[in-house]
Amino acid sequence: MSTHEATSIDDPATSPFEFAQAAAAVIAEKTGVERHDIALTLGSGWGQTADLLGETIATIPADEVPGFAKSDIPGHSGTLRSIRLANGKHALVIAARTHYYEGKGVRRVVHSVRTAAAAGASVMILTNGAGGVRPEWGPGTPVLISDHINLTADSPLEGATFIDLTDLYSARLRELALTVRELDEGVYVQFRGPHYETPAEVKMARTIGGDIVGMSTALEAIAAREAGMEVLGMSLITNPAAGVSPNPLSHTEVLEAGKAAEADLAELLSQIVVKL
Template sequence: MTDTDDPARLAAEAAQAVRDRFGVEGADVAFVLGSGWSAAADRLGETVGSVPLETLPGFAAPVVAGHGGELRLVRTTAGRTALVFTGRTHFYEGRGVEPVVHGVRTAAAAGVRTLVLTNGCGGLRTEWGPGTVVLISDHINLTAATPLRGPTFIDLTEAYSRRLRALAREVDPALPEGVYVQFRGPSYETPAEVRMAGAIGGDLVGMSTSLETVAAREAGLEVLGLSLVTNLAAGISPEPLDHAEVIAAGRAAAPRLQTLLAGLAERL
């Protein structure tokens, strides 16, 4: 059996590589910074070191503009050791589910118990304009995929921690909550697909996060999900969708994202 056939072994190897590279016994918390969020890494605490993701077992360099492509080890102001992934593998890259969730499994193998997942997304609510940060209260996985194998029955009643959402509101009481709908991508959703997402209970649409959350819950991690609305979704926005818009929205929202994640790092 190869390591790609044994994701737990590959995650353990990557976690050991992290310990060796940074000279630490493990980590407490992990942040995965999605589209528009990478600049927020600078306020999380003291950076002990960083390595390109692709130098670690099982990882590849991010292919999406707006992702940083490195793993940082940070000492937070709360004295925690944090792993900060400034990029992720997306399901639409065609590499399968295992690479998508490998970062989450590596973090768990390194001892992490709390995971913060972030993304850039399209919004279905007109009152949530570009730059709005939304707490993910639940998700709908429309990828037709799962990181679970065999009869692995994971309770997702509280996939996204109420406790962590309450902590986030200590930092920013104005944060709204919404349901995130993950599509397979890489094409943006059609207006009809966006209407469907709204009809089944969605507030946000994107191409990441839910598969990672399932893997995190399988590993026993407590998850906080944060979405940055970078644009109104197709059919709601009068303008065509463009990834450059995602990058620009993240850049414009950087000060707020930095303040939010810095405040979280003090509490986790």
């Protein structure tokens, strides 16, 4: 990727939507697929889903697409994958999430979502591994996101852009997911990271209505709504949150819980996608 490609998305004079269009054009060229109907961002524990969705048309290293970079975060493969579903539709699977705590700016955090919209996707499925605030949710529990609280003190919207988030996480898609399996729902709270939350912060999150704590998803969901996409959010509870858990938290624990639940989550999410 040229220096111009690597830096232009960060230039305030550059439209992030035009840059997303350029990235979508590269994806179309490399996959031979003109339009992707559905997009999925696969977080920790959700990676095997792509293997069950259908026929893989192409897998692209993320750093070959403008605005994307290979992830340095363990558990993220750093690829974009085009898959033909059994119904003939095409899914774009994103395993190259940029996290807010990486310090690359909000434009890069939501670039994958904007690229998915530019590629034609009308449905955006956002998944993550997260901490559970409710003690009854053990590691390996999948939860539907019903709403979120954004504690990053940031937004992907620029200028006087006012977007209604009342029904950000689609009730229709959540109802569809519930036809596949009985699932709990909860409010996701995005913290800035990369440190884990303190017990006091988790208590605060619970007090203000949060059920799940993590470091992704909310900013991406806002950008998806701005782009006109319907959003389904799902969290894998990888660990009880600080103060709920009697043990110290570690990223190793997150990865282990994700790996243990991966086959079950793949089956669940692939069955949901079939119904879209």
